[in-house]
Amino acid sequence: MGLLDARISNRNVLVTSVDNVMNWARLSSLWPMGFGLACCAIEMMATNASNYDLERFGIFPRSSPRQSDLMIVAGTVTMKMAEKVVTLYEQMPEPRYVLSMGSCSNCGGPYWNHGYHVLKGVDRVIPVDVYVPGCPPRPEALIGGLLKIQELVRMEGIGVSRQEALKKLAEKSVDPQQVIGQARKATA
Amino acid sequence: MPAAVQQSKAAYDIIRERFGEAVSECDANPTMPFFEVADTSKWADIALFMRDDSRLKFNYMACLSGVDYMEQGQLGIVCNLESIGGPTHKIAVKVKCARDGGSIPSVSCVWHTANWHEREAYDMYGMTFEGHPDHRRILCPEDWTGFPLRKDYQVQETYHGIKVPY
Numbered sequence: 001m002g003l004l005d006a007r008i009s010n011r012n013v014l015v016t017s018v019d020n021v022m023n024w025a026r027l028s029s030l031w032p033m034g035f036g037l038a039c040c041a042i043e044m045m046a047t048n049a050s051n052y053d054l055e056r057f058g059i060f061p062r063s064s065p066r067q068s069d070l071m072i073v074a075g076t077v078t079m080k081m082a083e084k085v086v087t088l089y090e091q092m093p094e095p096r097y098v099l100s101m102g103s104c105s106n107c108g109g110p111y112w113n114h115g116y117h118v119l120k121g122v123d124r125v126i127p128v129d130v131y132v133p134g135c136p137p138r139p140e141a142l143i144g145g146l147l148k149i150q151e152l153v154r155m156e157g158i159g160v161s162r163q164e165a166l167k168k169l170a171e172k173s174v175d176p177q178q179v180i181g182q183a184r185k186a187t188a
Numbered sequence: 189m190p191a192a193v194q195q196s197k198a199a200y201d202i203i204r205e206r207f208g209e210a211v212s213e214c215d216a217n218p219t220m221p222f223f224e225v226a227d228t229s230k231w232a233d234i235a236l237f238m239r240d241d242s243r244l245k246f247n248y249m250a251c252l253s254g255v256d257y258m259e260q261g262q263l264g265i266v267c268n269l270e271s272i273g274g275p276t277h278k279i280a281v282k283v284k285c286a287r288d289g290g291s292i293p294s295v296s297c298v299w300h301t302a303n304w305h306e307r308e309a310y311d312m313y314g315m316t317f318e319g320h321p322d323h324r325r326i327l328c329p330e331d332w333t334g335f336p337l338r339k340d341y342q343v344q345e346t347y348h349g350i351k352v353p354y
Contacts, residue, residue, distance in 0.1 A: 117327075117336070124350060
């Protein structure tokens with residue numbers, strides 16, 4: 001899968017495409033913006049910390065949108081916050097990715113009907129690449145979402161639009177139930 | 189009558205003696221004894237008396253909540269007041285005003301706690317607090333339309349071009 005898994009011989013020369021090298025470099029150092037909005041942020045922080053150790057994926061939070069590749073919208077986006085989220089998103093350099101974490105930022109969550117103050121899904125103001133369901137999602141689920149972002153990066157290339165990459169990703173999707181079943185069998 | 193209610197009733201009697209008809213009868217229920225301010229314009233004076241009188245010393249505002257009495261066409265607040273540090277006693281005070289354009293005297297100069305609590309009551313119900321030093325919304329955006337906890341509240345369709353309802 002990764003570039004380093006390929007056997008390097010012949011005086012450390014490796015023949016590959018520019019797309020491959022760029023994608024490998026980008027997906028190996030996805031820097032999310034360090035901000036959280038509600039209880040999902042607690043799970044996100046737990047995922048960053050030593051138990052789940054996001055740094056093994058090259059993911060660690062940056063405190064400026066200008067240094068970030070990825071925005072993890074972790075929590076309830078209020079109407080008051082919505083415009084600030086847009087401002088932060090606009091300050092991120094391209095290519096940028098958005099992961100919507102948890103029911104609130106996916107669709108308004110428990111506030112969908114009577115929560116006058118909640119934006120019913122962050123995708124009403126910024127484009128979202130990956131949605132992670134849960135209330136809040138466990139760290140494993142967030143890691144799953146981040147790996148999905150990495151897969152999305154792998155689908156990209158020079159001249160390939162984000163829509164095409166997302167389409168390729170959707171076509172390549174695997175049924176998680178099978179993978180879970182295999183893992184259970186292996187541990188049993 | 190439980191001892192706590194008797195203490196509340198004793199405190200009420202002192203207020204009644206001083207303000208007479210400006211306050212209603214005491215509702216000496218065992219959950220939370222309360223009285224109502226019949227003359228809303230006297231509320232700030234009553235509050236100051238309750239804080240400063242040596243027999244009362246209501247030096248702690250535990251809570252200030254808003255209420256919408258839609259059927260009566262009124263808005264109101266409920267203040268939970270306590271005296272702490274000495275012999276403890278507590279009482280609740282209800283103050284009401286008209287639902288449209290009504291106002292209640294601010295007591296933020298009596299208890300600083302009331303400052304933000306009154307702002308929140310204004311934010312959610314829309315009554316005015318006369319003499320409040322910083323009369324702004326506290327939770328909703330400043331250009332929000334309507335008062336969300338009124339019983340007939342309908343959420344606005346859009347806010348700054350963003351659709352609000354689901």
